[in-house]
Amino acid sequence: MRRPKTDASPSRRRRLLRVVPVTLALAALGSLLLAPGALANFITPKSGGSPNANQIASLYRIILYIAAVVFVVVEGALFYSVIKFRAKRGAVAAQIHGNTRLEIGWTVAAALILVVLTVVTFVKLPSIINPPNSSAALEASTTEPNPPNGQKLLVCVQGRQFIWRYVYGGNCASSNFFSSGLPYSYTTMVVPQGVTVVLSITANDVIHSWWVPSLGGKVDAVPGYTTYTWFKALHTGLFHGQCAQLCGRQHAAMVAFVKVVSPADYQAWLSNQKSLISSANSQVTPLRKYLQATGNL
Numbered sequence: 168m169r170r171p172k173t174d175a176s177p178s179r180r181r182r183l184l185r186v187v188p189v190t191l192a193l194a195a196l197g198s199l200l201l202a203p204g205a206l207a208n209f210i211t212p213k214s215g216g217s218p219n220a221n222q223i224a225s226l227y228r229i230i231l232y233i234a235a236v237v238f239v240v241v242e243g244a245l246f247y248s249v250i251k252f253r254a255k256r257g258a259v260a261a262q263i264h265g266n267t268r269l270e271i272g273w274t275v276a277a278a279l280i281l282v283v284l285t286v287v288t289f290v291k292l293p294s295i296i297n298p299p300n301s302s303a304a305l306e307a308s309t310t311e312p313n314p315p316n317g318q319k320l321l322v323c324v325q326g327r328q329f330i331w332r333y334v335y336g337g338n339c340a341s342s343n344f345f346s347s348g349l350p351y352s353y354t355t356m357v358v359p360q361g362v363t364v365v366l367s368i369t370a371n372d373v374i375h376s377w378w379v380p381s382l383g384g385k386v387d388a389v390p391g392y393t394t395y396t397w398f399k400a401l402h403t404g405l406f407h408g409q410c411a412q413l414c415g416r417q418h419a420a421m422v423a424f425v426k427v428v429s430p431a432d433y434q435a436w437l438s439n440q441k442s443l444i445s446s447a448n449s450q451v452t453p454l455r456k457y458l459q460a461t462g463n464l
Contacts (some may be wrong), residue, residue, distance in 0.1 A: 190283040216381035216406055216427075217398035219295050223384055226291045230284060236278065295384075298363045298397040319397075322356060324368045326375030326388035327409065329417035330354060335437065340367055340393070348448075350440040359433035363399045371416065379408030379425050387412065400427040 211231065213223035252260075277316040298319065323339035325332045334351040358364050368377055370388035378385035400406075408423035428436065 213380035219383040222294045319363045319365050321365050324366050326370040328415050329375050329421040331423050357426045359430040360427050365397045368394045375410050375414050376412035379406050381406050385411045403427045428462040
């Protein structure tokens with residue numbers, strides 16, 4: 168009697184089990200390579216919007232490339248050893264108790280790599296921490312003079328569940344900014360191109376983290392404390408950000424946008440914002456007086 172034919176022999180099934188994962192991996196790799204937009208900033212941080220963001224990305228790449236070289240050398244030596252000295256019939260492994268030159272060599276090499284990384288980091292840090300001069304001038308009412316390094320725009324950033332508030336002007340950190348009529352906005356910060364923007368960041372409930380990757384590093388917003396950062400937008404456009412600290416159920420909805428406009432457009436927006444706030448206040452004042460008179464406020 169003939170045995171019934173099967174779909175595949177055990178050896179063929181084993182080959183298929185080995186080929187299918189490799190094929191799927193190659194297909195996934197090919198799809199990524201054919202879609203360069205999907206790989207944008209996949210390994211390296213976003214940059215291009217501000218000098219400090221560019222310096223952070225540059226430092227990251229230097230460390231990444233050095234680490235990649237070390238990884239390739241170490242893994243290459245590992246694979247070479249596995250293949251070259253794999254077990255063989257009748258072979259007796261040599262008993263090696265140490266190699267002083269080799270051990271000193273890789274210790275010195277590791278120390279030199281750490282020294283290089285330390286030097287590069289300290290060279291880059293000043294350009295990340297210290298803000299540069301503004302390349303555009305603003306009205307005195309919305310800037311703080313910073314002689315001899317030009318002017319800066321101070322924006323107070325307050326995080327709350329689950330929205331960002333931005334107050335513009337030198338007195339934005341005072342408790343009476345509202346009665347002073349300072350302009351403010353929510354979710355979207357509007358700033359002029361070419362101006363050094365200094366952010367005074369705090370929170371009024373839980374810890375948040377203000378982060379617009381293309382404009383620099385993330386900064387925590389902590390209740391009761393004030394933290395600072397800066398950026399200088401190199402071109403106009405809309406930059407997207409996100410609260411980077413888990414702060415509650417609606418954390419994912421706590422987005423942050425920075426709209427960069429020309430200095431002239433910024434002054435026009437600022438004047439319009441002041442006008443809108445003044446008009447809203449004039450409408451609210453009669454209602455407030457009525458509520459106070461009736462004991463409902």
